[in-house]
Amino acid sequence: MRILVTNDDGVYSPGIRALARAASRFGEVRIVAPDVEQSSISAAVTSTRPLRILPARVEGFDAFRVNGTPADCVAVGAHVWGAVSIVFSGINHGLNVGTALWHSGTLAAAKQATLLGMRGIAFSAPHDEASDFSELLPWVERTIAELLPMRELGLLNVNFPENPRAVCWTRQSVHRLRGRMVPTLDPYRREHFWFAPIPCEDADEGSDRRAIEQGLVSITPLKLDLTDHDALRAHVAR
Numbered sequence: 099m100r101i102l103v104t105n106d107d108g109v110y111s112p113g114i115r116a117l118a119r120a121a122s123r124f125g126e127v128r129i130v131a132p133d134v135e136q137s138s139i140s141a142a143v144t145s146t147r148p149l150r151i152l153p154a155r156v157e158g159f160d161a162f163r164v165n166g167t168p169a170d171c172v173a174v175g176a177h178v179w180g181a182v183s184i185v186f187s188g189i190n191h192g193l194n195v196g197t198a199l200w201h202s203g204t205l206a207a208a209k210q211a212t213l214l215g216m217r218g219i220a221f222s223a224p225h226d227e228a229s230d231f232s233e234l235l236p237w238v239e240r241t242i243a244e245l246l247p248m249r250e251l252g253l254l255n256v257n258f259p260e261n262p263r264a265v266c267w268t269r270q271s272v273h274r275l276r277g278r279m280v281p282t283l284d285p286y287r288r289e290h291f292w293f294a295p296i297p298c299e300d301a302d303e304g305s306d307r308r309a310i311e312q313g314l315v316s317i318t319p320l321k322l323d324l325t326d327h328d329a330l331r332a333h334v335a336r
């Protein structure tokens with residue numbers, strides 16, 4: 099089985115090496131990832147310039163860097179390699195739960211896989227610059243072993259807490275954001291801003307955010323359909 103491994107933190111991120119290491123126990127692995135960090139780029143694709151796929155040095159792995167987005171990497175990586183059955187994205191340096199799913203490049207790569215007829219699984223963990231995720235590896239392998247046979251699940255979002263104690267299935271936490279803009283000054287004393295949103299509400303029971311608070315690995319099955327079916331039914335009925 100061919101497993102394409104990508105991310106949004108860039109091809110040289112420690113997280114992608116950890117995921118490739120775990121994936122290599124389950125199939126043939128190739129890394130194809132952005133040459134620079136693309137966090138929060140969501141499902142953007144490059145449409146106004148060509149993409150290049152060039153060899154990258156990632157010890158122990160067949161690896162390539164792409165001058166594009168995570169979604170680009172999945173498209174070009176799967177095209178060049180061929181016969182890819184599943185895409186793993188991550189391990190992201192930073193959780194992707196709740197509203198972050200709208201912005202995440204990590205999840206978007208998995209989504210792009212399903213759009214192209216493959217399966218896609220996104221993996222994320224709390225942000226830690228120093229971590230090589232080695233302590234998480236048994237949990238990553240356990241999760242992959244559980245999810246791989248579930249072929250009916252096309253798109254999955256997995257988040258690891260700092261010290262997992264068990265695994266649970268969750269739904270996406272839907273909450274509003276306080277769109278906090280943090281002002282700072284640049285070296286020329288001009289004001290500029292950082293977007294630093296924080297959730298307005300506490301994590302809801304059964305959600306991905308709540309699982310992380312409880313020290314549980316969160317697995318959320320996702321679908322591509324964004325339609326509000328209740329609203330659609332209500333309007334058709336009128």
Ligand code: MN
Nearest residue numbers: 106107137190
């Ligand atoms: Mn990232």
